[in-house]
Amino acid sequence: MSTAVARFRREGYGSTLVGVLIVALFLFPVFWMVSTSLKAPADIFATPPDLIPSPPSAEAYREAVFGNPIVLRAMVSSVVVSLGTMLLTILLAAPAAYALARLELPGGPLVLLLLLITQLLPSIVMAGPLFVVFSRLGLVNSYQALILADTTITLPFAVIILRPFFLSVPKDLESAALVDGATRWRSFVQVTLPLVRPGLVTVAAFSFLFAWGEFVFALSLNTNEGIQPVTVALNKLIGQYGTQWNSLMAISTAVAVPIVAVFAGLQKFIVGGLTSGATKE
Amino acid sequence: MARALPSTAAVPAAAAVRPRRRVRRGLFADYLFLLPALLFIAVTMLYPVWTNLRMSLHDVTVMTFLRDNAPFVGLQNYRDLLADPVFHKALGLSLIFTAGSLAFQFGIGFALALFFNRPFPGNTTLRALLLLAWLLPTVVSGSLFRWMLDGDFGVVNYALVSLGLLDDGRYWLIEPGTALAGTVLANVWVGIPFNMALLLAGLQGIPHTLYEAASVDGATGWQRFRSLTLPLMRPVSLSVLLLGLIYTFKVFDLIYIMTGGGPVDATTVLPIYTYKLTFSFFRFGDGAAAATLLLVGLVGVALLYLWAARREEAS
Numbered sequence: 001m002s003t004a005v006a007r008f009r010r011e012g013y014g015s016t017l018v019g020v021l022i023v024a025l026f027l028f029p030v031f032w033m034v035s036t037s038l039k040a041p042a043d044i045f046a047t048p049p050d051l052i053p054s055p056p057s058a059e060a061y062r063e064a065v066f067g068n069p070i071v072l073r074a075m076v077s078s079v080v081v082s083l084g085t086m087l088l089t090i091l092l093a094a095p096a097a098y099a100l101a102r103l104e105l106p107g108g109p110l111v112l113l114l115l116l117i118t119q120l121l122p123s124i125v126m127a128g129p130l131f132v133v134f135s136r137l138g139l140v141n142s143y144q145a146l147i148l149a150d151t152t153i154t155l156p157f158a159v160i161i162l163r164p165f166f167l168s169v170p171k172d173l174e175s176a177a178l179v180d181g182a183t184r185w186r187s188f189v190q191v192t193l194p195l196v197r198p199g200l201v202t203v204a205a206f207s208f209l210f211a212w213g214e215f216v217f218a219l220s221l222n223t224n225e226g227i228q229p230v231t232v233a234l235n236k237l238i239g240q241y242g243t244q245w246n247s248l249m250a251i252s253t254a255v256a257v258p259i260v261a262v263f264a265g266l267q268k269f270i271v272g273g274l275t276s277g278a279t280k281e
Numbered sequence: 282m283a284r285a286l287p288s289t290a291a292v293p294a295a296a297a298v299r300p301r302r303r304v305r306r307g308l309f310a311d312y313l314f315l316l317p318a319l320l321f322i323a324v325t326m327l328y329p330v331w332t333n334l335r336m337s338l339h340d341v342t343v344m345t346f347l348r349d350n351a352p353f354v355g356l357q358n359y360r361d362l363l364a365d366p367v368f369h370k371a372l373g374l375s376l377i378f379t380a381g382s383l384a385f386q387f388g389i390g391f392a393l394a395l396f397f398n399r400p401f402p403g404n405t406t407l408r409a410l411l412l413l414a415w416l417l418p419t420v421v422s423g424s425l426f427r428w429m430l431d432g433d434f435g436v437v438n439y440a441l442v443s444l445g446l447l448d449d450g451r452y453w454l455i456e457p458g459t460a461l462a463g464t465v466l467a468n469v470w471v472g473i474p475f476n477m478a479l480l481l482a483g484l485q486g487i488p489h490t491l492y493e494a495a496s497v498d499g500a501t502g503w504q505r506f507r508s509l510t511l512p513l514m515r516p517v518s519l520s521v522l523l524l525g526l527i528y529t530f531k532v533f534d535l536i537y538i539m540t541g542g543g544p545v546d547a548t549t550v551l552p553i554y555t556y557k558l559t560f561s562f563f564r565f566g567d568g569a570a571a572a573t574l575l576l577v578g579l580v581g582v583a584l585l586y587l588w589a590a591r592r593e594e595a596s
Contacts, residue, residue, distance in 0.1 A: 011401075012399070013401070015399060019396070019403065019407045020407065022393070023410050026411060027413065027414065032429060091317070092321055096315050096317070103311040111315065115322075124552040124555055124556055125575055126326070127559070128569060129330070129569070130325070133325075136349075148325055151325070156322075159318065183310075184314075209416060213420070235538055238427070238538075243434075245434075270416075271409060
């Protein structure tokens with residue numbers, strides 16, 4: 001018995017126990033969201049509130065999510081905007097980060113500084129002028145406008161994250177390809193790019209996560225219900241559903257599911273990217 | 282490998298023949314890698330900032346903004362802002378929101394970082410789970426806290442009343458006195474994992490040997506914390522706080538979703554005020570002036586950050 005206690009202590013299971021309690025307490029709001037979403041309408045107003053819905057009901061999901069064309073269409077819009085932002089970000093950021101890491105261009109450090117400054121621009125400052133610019137270009141109320149606007153946030157971040165990955169690729173590999181007669185572009189695409197795949201995954205994941213949750217541009221650059229992302233749809237429904245919190249929490253959970261899925265699948269890349277993005281400059 | 286050798290030898294010879302032209306042509310091709318990103322930045326970031334600056338000096342209204350023929354009014358928009366009591370209130374609320382958020386998310390984040398800095402089974406998994414709060418879309422966390430802080434059936438009221446901390450439930454987000462505190466609570470929850478992750482990275486950078494040496498010298502846990510951890514964490518703490526300052530000062534969506542700036546401007550911080558000027562009142566000129574002031578403030582903090590980082594490096 002006493003050896004079991006000693007082993008428990010030695011291996012730090014006491015800390016594990018405390019850790020589990022901390023995490024459970026901290027993530028209670030998430031639990032509460034899912035729990036509320038599985039309640040029947042009358043059970044939301046029970047006092048004391050039920051921690052676990054009994055019996056659980058899928059009614060809110062049936063009616064507010066799968067039976068709601070507005071939410072379904074908004075989900076599709078969010079997928080389009082998120083994938084578009086992800087692709088555009090990588091297309092622009094990968095060559096730029098490569099150039100800034102490898103090519104020793106005159107003015108390179110200046111570009112890096114410019115990127116750091118653009119990271120400061122709050123969406124709310126950009127939303128007004130972007131609305132004006134897009135109005136003149138006839139782009140207001142289009143997927144393109146939202147993708148372009150979201151990329152203003154993801155691009156500087158992506159270049160700053162990717163540059164160190166390119167720096168860590170050994171120069172010799174590429175020199176060999178160049179000597180063999182490959183052009184810069186071909187050696188970049190065929191030799192260097194595959195070697196920075198972890199960086200590309202990090203950037204893709206972050207661009208997708210950001211665009212999926214983006215709210216300010218979606219709110220201010222679009223008035224068309226046909227292409228409104230799910231974040232704006234949810235915000236509108238808060239007013240519409242009033243006190244039907246089970247419905248609202250069901251939609252919230254549905255909006256959160258892709259985030260949780262991406263995070264669960266790519267956790268390693270995301271945690272690394274978070275710390276490197278903010279500390280390495 | 283062997284096949285590459287002859288061509289390697291040929292390169293310097295060829296370069297010697299026409300050195301200048303080769304460099305020029307190569308350089309132009311190299312800039313093509315950067316060009317798309319630079320064009321994008323110019324069109325969607327620099328031009329809008331320039332547009333914003335210009336609008337802030339013109340009397341831009343619904344009638345004039347599409348045709349781009351608003352009359353130039355100099356600094357009148359800025360004077361209007363400075364004369365507007367709501368602007369002053371917004372500035373004050375922004376400062377309270379930022380200071381409150383930073384104090385709690387940094388403090389709790391630091392405590393959690395210290396806890397997770399010790400190795401124990403399941404450490405990495407538990408830490409990653411915390412990040413979930415930071416990754417949730419703001420609309421989701423905002424709606425969620427609206428529900429938890431609900432006056433009639435919110436779980437926060439239920440908990441406080443059952444614990445005997447409150448006699449009666451409160452309408453947290455509807456009463457002017459508590460609405461801002463409600464938004465701070467939600468923002469702290471979102472920000473804790475971010476602070477923890479960065480501070481933990483800092484703690485893990487402190488060499489173990491320092492602590493071992495201190496233990497040999499007979500330092501207690503508290504002494505090691507005070508004379509080793511705290512001073513060594515100063516640079517990291519400073520950057521986390523300044524980054525937090527930048528991120529928190531521009532928070533718009535969370536507050537907009539929870540309260541919309543209300544009740545009666547009680548949570549109208551500077552970004553909300555800016556948004557309302559432009560998109561609710563269509564006072565584009567005034568909105569642009571407010572946006573410019575917001576930007577100037579953020580650039581100021583960023584310069585402070587760079588200056589502090591350089592000073593820490595030098596010392």
